[in-house]
Amino acid sequence: MKIHNYPGFFVAIAGLDGCGLSTQVRLVTKALLQEKVKVFSTKEPTNGPVGKLIKDVLNGKYCSLPPAALQLLFAADRGCHLASDIIPRLKKGELVITDRYAWSSVAYGSVDLSTEWLFNLNKNYILPDLTIFIEVNPEVCLKRLAKEKRSLELFEEKEKLEMAWATYHSLVTKYWWTYMVVVDGEQKRQQVTEAILARIKSHSKFKKIKK
Helix, strand or coil: CEECCCCCEEEEEEECCCCCHHHHHHHHHHHHHHCCCCEEEEECCCCCHHHHHHHHHHCCCCCCCCHHHHHHHHHHHHHHHHHHHHHHHHHCCCEEEEECCHHHHHHHHCCCCCHHHHHHHCCCCEECCEEEEEECCHHHHHHHHHHCCCCCCCCCCHHHHHHHHHHHHHHHHHCHHHCEEEEECCCCHHHHHHHHHHHHHHCCCHHHCCC
């Protein structure tokens, strides 16, 4: 991925299914809006045509795709996402927070594919200014998913979650220079929100975004 030179601040929040990712993106966005910060939250897969197809595949609505084909769909959806939602707002100097991004594709995709292939697939996309990994043990994630009584998606199996969890940690260690940080997601919900907000506000770009 490439470092961007847009005036806005691009934040990606990542984690295993069941870590509370979508909830935290919502709570963090709400808190920032209350502080009059110009923030836009979004997620992947998107609600666009390709994103909807990905969701149907993950939910088992269609027959499963080969891993490489599925990742090609993720990359296509990401390209549309960047062009239509993310980059236009970064050009305006806004704060953009995405629920999952390319690092998630690398973590989950590495269950079946090489990280090198996945990196090459996403090499022309921009790098987030800050990536926050909400760390929750895979077993805890599965318990939370079971408690929600929802049907499991393609990657929501213990072995696959453990592999994705291990890859996330290796990415944080290896690519620390890209501002990849870890937040303990097993704290109380409000504590997790406060920890994420602290990471965002401590970044040098936060002071430069539009309010």
